[in-house]
Amino acid sequence: xxxxxxxxxxxxxxxxxxxxxxxxxxxxxxxxxxxxxxxxxxxxxxxxxxxxxxxxxxxxxxxxxxxxxxxxxxxxxxxxxxxxxxxxxxxxxxxxxxxxxxxxxxxxxxxxxxxxxxxxxxxxxxxxxxxxxxxxxxxxxxxxxxxxxxxxxxxxxxxxxxxxxxxxxxxxxxxxxxxxxxxxxxxxxxxxxxxxxxxxxxxxxxxxxxxxxxxxxxxxxxxxxxxxxxxxxxxxxxxxxxxxxxxxxxxxxxxxxxxxxxxxxxxxxxxxxxxxxxxxxxxxx
Numbered sequence: 001x002x003x004x005x006x007x008x009x010x011x012x013x014x015x016x017x018x019x020x021x022x023x024x025x026x027x028x029x030x031x032x033x034x035x036x037x038x039x040x041x042x043x044x045x046x047x048x049x050x051x052x053x054x055x056x057x058x059x060x061x062x063x064x065x066x067x068x069x070x071x072x073x074x075x076x077x078x079x080x081x082x083x084x085x086x087x088x089x090x091x092x093x094x095x096x097x098x099x100x101x102x103x104x105x106x107x108x109x110x111x112x113x114x115x116x117x118x119x120x121x122x123x124x125x126x127x128x129x130x131x132x133x134x135x136x137x138x139x140x141x142x143x144x145x146x147x148x149x150x151x152x153x154x155x156x157x158x159x160x161x162x163x164x165x166x167x168x169x170x171x172x173x174x175x176x177x178x179x180x181x182x183x184x185x186x187x188x189x190x191x192x193x194x195x196x197x198x199x200x201x202x203x204x205x206x207x208x209x210x211x212x213x214x215x216x217x218x219x220x221x222x223x224x225x226x227x228x229x230x231x232x233x234x235x236x237x238x239x240x241x242x243x244x245x246x247x248x249x250x251x252x253x254x255x256x257x258x259x260x261x262x263x264x265x266x267x268x269x270x271x272x273x274x275x276x277x278x279x280x281x282x283x284x285x
Contacts, residue, residue, distance in 0.1 A: 009040045011052065018056035026063045034064055035074045042081050045108065046101025050150025058104055062111045072119050075112050079124070082109040083131050092138050099141040103154040106132060110161035113168070122170040129171060132161045136182045142189065144196030155186055155194065159201040166208035176209045180223050187245050188230065190238035199249045203256050210263070221269045224253075228273045243277065250274040 009017070017037070021029065028034045041057040061078075064070050070078070082088060082105040091098025109128060113120065120128075135158060142155040162179050165171055171179075183202050187194075209215065227246050231239050254270045257263040 008043045009037075011044065011047070011049070014040055014044065015049075015052050015056060018052075018060050021060055022056060026060060026067070026069075028064075028069060034069050035071075035077075038064065038070060038074070038078055039081075042078060042108070045082075045104045046087075046098070048097050048100060048149050050146075050148075053100055053104060054150045058107065061108060065108075065111050065115050072116055075116055076120070076124075079109060079112040079116075079120070079128075082106070082112070083128055085131065088131060088135060092135065093140055095141040095143070097149070099139075099143065099152045099154050100149070102135060102139060102141075103152055103157045106135060106154075106161045107157040110157065110164045113161070113164040117164070117168060125165065125168045125170050128161075129165050129168075129175060132158065132165060133178055133182055136162065137185060140191075142186070142192050142194070142198070144194070144198060153196070153198075155198045156196070156201040159183070159186075159198070159205045163201075163205040163208045166205060166212065173214050176212060176215055177219075179205060179209055180215075180220075184223065184226065187227070187249050188242055189245065190234075190241050193241045193244045194248065199245075199252045200256075202249065203253050206253065207256060210266075217265065220266055224250075224266065224269050224273055228276045230277055243279070247274065247278045250277065 014037075017029070017032070018041075021027065038061055041061045044052050044057050045061070047053045047057075065075050065078070088102055088105040088109075090101055092102065109132070113125070113128065117125075139154055139158070141152065143152045144156070146152050162182065166176060166179055183205060186202065187199075210220065227250060230242050230246050250270055250273060254267055254274065257267040257270065
C-alpha cells in the first residue's frame with residue numbers, strides 16, 4: 001500500500017478544496033496529489049456533515065475512480081480501506097450516525113468493483129462478498145434520508161454493491177442464492193418503509209443475478225412466491241411496513257421484467273404473487 005498519507009486535512013479546508021474541484025468538473029488542482037486527497041476523503045466518508053460526505057467526498061472520489069484519476073493500484077488501496085471491518089461494520093446493528101460510515105464505504109467499494117472488476121483478484125472479490133453480505137444481512141439502519149444529515153441510504157448502497165458482486169464470475173450459484181436471500185430479508189422488515197427508491201436499487205441486484213443465467217427459473221419462481229407469505233394482520237404499523245415494502249418491490253420488479261420476453265414466465269409469477277399480497281389484488285387483471 002502507498003504511504004503518501006500524512007496528517008489528514010481539516011474539515012473546513014477539505015470542503016473548500018472539494019467544492020472547487022467539483023465546480024471545475026472534477027479536475028485535479030495543480031499541486032494536489034489525488035491519491036493523498038482520496039485518503040483524506042475516506043477519513044470523512046462517514047462524517048455526519050451531509051455536504052462533505054455525500055455531495056463532495058463521495059462524488060469526487062467516485063468520479064476519480066471511474067475516470068482513472070486514481071490508478072488501479074491506488075483504487076485497490078481505497079478498496080481495502082473501504083472494506084476494513086473496523087470501518088464498514090462499525091456500529092453494525094445500531095440505528096445511529098455510524099450508518100454513514102458503513103453506507104458510504106460500501107458505495108465506494110461498489111464503484112471500485114464496477115470499475116476494476118476484471119483486475120481484482122478472486123480473493124479480493126470473495127472477501128468483499130462475505131463482508132458486504134454480513135453488512136446487508138445484519139444492518140438494521142435502513143434509513144434513506146436523515147433530516148439535517150442528508151442521505152444515509154444503507155439499503156440502497158448495499159444493494160449497489162450486491163449488484164456489482166453478482167456480475168463477478170467467481171460468485172457462483174451459492175453466492176447468487178445468498179444475494180437473493182439477503183434481499184428477501186431486507187424487503188421483509190417491519191420497522192421502516194422504503195420510500196426513497198430503495199426497491200429499484202434492490203431490483204437492479206436481482207436483475208444482475210437473473211442475467212447470470214445460473215439459478216434455475218424454477219428456483220427464481222420459488223423465491224418470488226416466498227414473498228406471498230407476508231402476514232396480513234398484526235400490530236400497526238409493523239405489518240403495514242412489510243406489506244408496503246413487499247407490494248412496492250413486486251410492482252417495481254414486474255415492470256422491470258415485463259418488457260423482456262425472456263422473463264415472461266417470471267413476470268407472470270410476480271403478478272400472481274402481487275395479486276395475493278396486495279389488499280387491492282383483485283383489481284390486478
